Amino acid sequence: MTTEYAQLLKAHALKATFQRTQILEVIERYGHIAIEKIYEEVSKVHASLSLATIYKNILLMVEKGVLTEVPIIGQKSKYEIAKEEHIHLICTSCGTVMDKMLDVDTAQDTEKVAETSGFSLDHRQLNLYGLCEACRG
Amino acid sequence: MTTEYAQLLKAHALKATFQRTQILEVIERYGHIAIEKIYEEVSKVHASLSLATIYKNILLMVEKGVLTEVPIIGQKSKYEIAKEEHIHLICTSCGTVMDKMLDVDTAQDTEKVAETSGFSLDHRQLNLYGLCEACRG
DNA sequence: TCCTTTACAAATAAAAATTATCGTAAGGAA
DNA sequence: TTCCTTACGATAATTTTTATTTGTAAAGGA
Numbered sequence: 243m244t245t246e247y248a249q250l251l252k253a254h255a256l257k258a259t260f261q262r263t264q265i266l267e268v269i270e271r272y273g274h275i276a277i278e279k280i281y282e283e284v285s286k287v288h289a290s291l292s293l294a295t296i297y298k299n300i301l302l303m304v305e306k307g308v309l310t311e312v313p314i315i316g317q318k319s320k321y322e323i324a325k326e327e328h329i330h331l332i333c334t335s336c337g338t339v340m341d342k343m344l345d346v347d348t349a350q351d352t353e354k355v356a357e358t359s360g361f362s363l364d365h366r367q368l369n370l371y372g373l374c375e376a377c378r379g
Numbered sequence: 380m381t382t383e384y385a386q387l388l389k390a391h392a393l394k395a396t397f398q399r400t401q402i403l404e405v406i407e408r409y410g411h412i413a414i415e416k417i418y419e420e421v422s423k424v425h426a427s428l429s430l431a432t433i434y435k436n437i438l439l440m441v442e443k444g445v446l447t448e449v450p451i452i453g454q455k456s457k458y459e460i461a462k463e464e465h466i467h468l469i470c471t472s473c474g475t476v477m478d479k480m481l482d483v484d485t486a487q488d489t490e491k492v493a494e495t496s497g498f499s500l501d502h503r504q505l506n507l508y509g510l511c512e513a514c515r516g
Numbered sequence: 517t518c519c520t521t522t523a524c525a526a527a528t529a530a531a532a533a534t535t536a537t538c539g540t541a542a543g544g545a546a
Numbered sequence: 547t548t549c550c551t552t553a554c555g556a557t558a559a560t561t562t563t564t565a566t567t568t569g570t571a572a573a574g575g576a
Contacts, residue, residue, distance in 0.1 A: 257543055259553065277533085292555045297534060299553090313450035315504065318533090329489070331498050342496060348488040352466070352507055355479050360512035361468050367452060367506040370489055375497035394572090396524070414562090429526050434563065455562090 250323075254306040262299055264288055266308075266323065274312055274320040274330075274339040312339065315371065327366060333374035344368065387460075391443040399436055401425055403445075403460065411449055411457040411467075411476040449476065452508065464503060470511035481505065 247266040248258035256262065261284070268283040269275055275283075281296050300321060303309040312320045314332060320339060329348075331340040348368070356363040384403040385395035393399065398421070405420040406412055412420075418433050437458060440446040450456045451469060457476060464486075468477040485505070493500035 257552065259543070261554075290555070292557090293533095294535075294556080295554060301535095311452050313452055313456070315448050315450055319450070329492060331493065331496055333498075334501060340496070340498075342492050345488060345492065348485055348492075351482060351485040351488065352505070355466060355482065355485075356468065356507050356509060359468060359477070359479060360515075361470075361477075361507070362510040362515050363507055364471060364509040367504070367508065368489070369504040370493050370498070370500055371504065372493060372501040373499040378497075378499050394523075398525075427526075429528095430562095431527080431564080432525060435525090438564095 250308060254303075254308050256302070256306055256308070261288065261291060261295055262303070265296065265299055265303075269309070269321055270323055273341070274322050276318045276320050278318070280321075312369075313367075314339075314369070329368045329370060331374065332369055332371050333377055334371050335373055335377035338374055340374070387445060391440075391445050393439065393443055393445065398425065398428060398432060399440070402433065402436055402440075406446070406458055407460055410478070411459050413455045413457050415455070417458075449506075450504075451476075451506070466505045466507060468511065469506055469508050470514055471508050472510055472514040475511055477511070 245258075245263060247263040250266065251258045251262055264284045264287060265280060268280055272279070272283075277296060277300060280300070281291070281293050284296070285291055300309065304311055304321070307324055309321050310324045312322060312330065314320060317337065327344050327349075329342040329344050331342055332338075333340075344366075349366075352366055352368075353363060384400040387403065388395040388399055401421045401424060402417060405417055409416070409420075414430075414433060414437060417437070418428070418430050421428055421433070437446065441448055441458070444461055446458050447461045448456050448458055449467065454474065464481050466479040466481050466485075468479055469475075470477075481503075486503075489503055489505075490500060
């Protein structure tokens with residue numbers, strides 16, 4: 243069966259194995275998720291899965307541009323499906339990561355900072371830390 | 380002069396040991412530096428230093444607000460002396476990290492993003508990845 | 517000064533995270 | 547289906563990080 247994930251993998255010259263499509267399914271379901279949790283979740287539908295397989299595939303899919311690493315202060319990195327550039331709101335209480343659109347002004351401002359420094363900008367990583375609505379109490 | 384670091388430590392309720400002032404001296408000299416490299420450098424002036432001591436002290440100094448962790452895509456976290464909020468320009472070729480002033484507009488824009496999401500903003504992490512002037516060739 | 521208390525560093529030791537190896541199995545093109 | 551290539555699973559081996567224990571030194575009080 244050619245699922246949405248199988249196509250995504252093939253579009254990046256990767257074979258669409260069951261393990262990989264399951265990993266992608268879990269990542270999409272969570273939005274942002276750490277390695278250990280991916281292992282935990284995928285194991286539920288594929289008990290014989292090896293943790294090494296997760297590591298290998300995550301690394302590979304990051305290399306191929308299917309996934310993006312989201313390094314976070316004080317935590318292990320989380321991973322998300324690569325998508326249009328955006329901002330992260332990270333709750334320091336519950337750990338939730340939310341995506342927010344990157345507004346044009348901020349994009350332009352940062353481009354300008356890079357430019358005036360003789361720096362050729364490739365991509366941004368804009369993380370805002372604080373308390374989400376639920377955790378503010 | 381190491382008294383500068385001794386004062387910094389004391390201001391955060393930490394004792395000014397030789398090891399700690401040396402760690403701080405190395406971090407300031409490099410600007411941004413990973414654990415392993417700190418160990419390598421401090422070992423030069425203090426051969427019997429244990430790597431566990433580095434970890435313990437880095438963790439402690441981050442907790443106390445003397446240091447800031449800078450997590451970077453595809454690398455181990457680097458550490459810097461805590462200072463006024465700023466942007467990082469990270470060269471994906473040579474790995475150099477440069478500090479840039481955070482302009483008022485960007486600061487306000489991000490505050491607004493947080494606000495309209497019901498998010499109480501605590502601190503930002505704005506990293507720009509690309510090629511530094513030297514690496515553009 | 518001497519004693520007591522506390523904190524620290526060093527040295528392990530232990531645990532956790534990540535990467536490598538290799539025989540077998542599965543994907544995909546023809 | 548057949549064949550070639552690549553991925554998986556099962557370790558094993560490393561690396562990274564954290565915890566524990568012990569000896570020493572510094573700090574403060576009598």
